[in-house]
Amino acid sequence: MSERHINIKLKVWRQKNKSDKGNMEEYALSGVSTDMSFLEMMDTLNEKLTKEDKQPVAFDHDCREGICGMCSMYINGQPHGPLKGVTTCQLHMRTFNDGDTIVVEPWRSAAFPVLKDLIVDRTAFDRIQHAGGFISINTGAAPDANAIPVPKENADEAFLAAQCIGCGACVAACKNSSAMLFTAAKVSQYALLPQGQAERYRRVEAMVAQMDKEGFGACTNTGACSAECPKEISISHIARMNRDYLGAKSTSNAI
């Protein structure tokens, strides 16, 4: 596809730190190559701001190939921008037109407080994983890898859940700021595998309890999480988690 150069206007959320109120600022950028990624466009803006002795826009990013889950951003009101199954770092400027105004904001959720500009604190996700996102096996104690056959269908389905990159788009997309898709992806992965059975019910109770404690909202089956998930993780994992949770709660009062 041939390269074009476009002029764009940006409206970007600026917030000095956690306690600052924050506001939108407008910037104009001209001659943006359509071969640039969205983050490279932000790099260009930052270089321009630096040269003008202004503070560059802080944003999270790392691998820039759609797998680390570090990048975030609402772009024109959508987590990771307009394309389906694509993270912000893989979004390219060819998606936009000359003269466009692009609105860029951080994730909005009480459980993800803004740290600066477009950077939010997602450590609540880690704490949900600490609560039960593991199979308790110590190094060195494993049997031969082929000792337990796993039906290909189950392994493939577990893989689809395990693809979650923990970016938080599901929470950002949800009107309730629910973290159900994120939590369910891990619960479901282990529930589908024989290795995950021993702790299956204990795990779902612990992870859901932590999820609630972090202040994430409840699920009302809108499906925005799955629609905006850059890895297109299916809402059916939430159904599996709910079944397990119901079963766990009806037989245990451990947590």
Place this chain on the structure above:
Amino acid sequence: MTALNSKIPAGSLGDKWKNHKFNLKLVNPANKRKYDIIVVGTGLAGASAAASLAELGYNVTTFCFQDSPRRAHSIAAQGGINAAKNYKNDGDSVYRLFYDTLKGGDYRAREANVHRLAEVSVNIIDQCVAQGVPFAREYGGLLDNRSFGGAQVSRTFYAKGQTGQQLLLGAYSAMNKNINSGGIKSFTRHEILDIVVVDGQARGVIARDMITGEVTRHSAHAVVLCTGGYGNVFYLTTYARGSSGTAIWRAHKKGAMMANPCYTQIHPTCIPVTGDHQSKLTLMSESLRNDGRIWAPSKQGDTRKANEIPESERDYYLERRYPAFGNLVPRDIASRAAKERCDAGFGVGTSKLAVYLDYASAVERYGRQEAGKKGIANPDQNTIETLGREVVKAKYGNLFDMYTQITGENPYKEPMRIYPAVHYTMGGLWVDYNLMTSIPGLYACGEANFSDHGANRLGASALMQGLADGYFVLPYTIGDYLAGTERKSIPNDTKEFMDAEKAVKDELNKLISINGKSTVHEIQRELGLIMWNHCGMGRTESGLKEGISKMRALKDQFQKDVKVTGTNEELNQTLEKAGRVADFLELGELMMVDALNRNESCGGHFREEYQTEDGEALRDDANFMYAAAWEWTGESGKQKLNKEDLNYEFVKPSQRSYK
């Protein structure tokens, strides 16, 4: 010269690790909880080490600069992990994996280390499966394998094109289990800016909280660096933007030797550079060479579109030059062959710095197989292609999607354009057989050390080494050191800590106070260009000398004219980057000093003066059969060379042949 003792145990190849494990001192379970260990970096090596050490009972503290340990760049590894399981019954064995890795590294690695790596490879797969890592499986429910470069057996385990992600999430889950039980304390968004050495032993680190800018002191009985490679010295690479050489470089300046810094892996199949705006390059997994065929037009300067070039005018140059291994030659060889074609005028695309990776024949082959399975007699071309594309999508879908996102082209219909890019550094901190650096109590695991890949790493071996070090080597060897140290806790307010903290703060303030005109980004780009042009795929004596003088000038410019906005007492991404670039400027210089010293070609280090008649790397075993370990003497570029001779007891090094 400091004596380098690699501590390789005596005995036969297969007994060395076994005997060594028995001879290592143990720390009894009640005493383990009295020892504190700091692990820096939470990729495969760091996460697996932290979890395994905590399970043993040590108090572990981890640091990572990302907002979560799960985001370390191991996450981006695509193709797979090698293990000598021989599940395919195709003749694999521990010895064959050892031999392939040693040969792939062009006989510049230690035999004993590589054999140990092959031995523990089988345990890694068991461990990961037990953690719930969803590897690809066959219909019978058992694990699937594929082939990778430099091997003639199928020993690579994989999870689509996201193997690194799945393995890292497995190691992260093991960390989480130990965070939950209190064995690990995890610090995120913290960057390590110095290593503290007390009485000649590593006793802690100085960290900067990247949210508040606060500089803090952390003490421990031992420090483990698992901070990955330093390839970002080249700027345009497949590394994550935050990957840096800072922790290992600051350890180097405190006395840890850097070994073979010039050994850089340039990966053959990356999406080519398109313009000045680019911030990184993206890898197309080596697994694509299982089914894809690499070619260039057989006519120079051919401007036709790929699909318009008839079969007879395509040069499948890897299959032509290396009939035995074909498209699956090791990375250094495939990269040089692509460069050779482009330099000779056969390159494609607008830059002419690209060759094709073509899936047409794989689509055809899979399409016919599928049609056969479905009982379609005499399928038409359209049916074959549709069925074939479905198979290719199932195997490599995420990689093809990524290509489409970046280039705006459809790789199912036209061949991908690819070119080599910097991907991995085989060099790193010098470590002995116990993975201890030349500073007692300071360890380096994974890509941060130099030990197992020689001058070229084979595909799917980085994940293997990171996890081998973290799960199965360090947990044994670190006890041997700790057993000989005092158990009382290490104070973090002694003179050494206070001095190190002050030096870090002074350095941060200095970066901000320069307030010049050159942005950090401009200097980093220039640095990358110097490295690529003078220390890239082809190196020469004159080019390296010129590169070193350019690097010194650039360092000068940085010190006098860099512009860092904002303050230290806030989240300041420019300041973070400036610190990393400052270290890269010195590290890059040492890489060129090392490349200049090594008057031979081996693996990824290709000195144009030293090549065979066919353009292959020409080693000089008589003079360079050693690991070059550089010792800091107080001034950049003036490091002292220490040599660790490589003794080949079991394998006879020969000219590598993949024909």
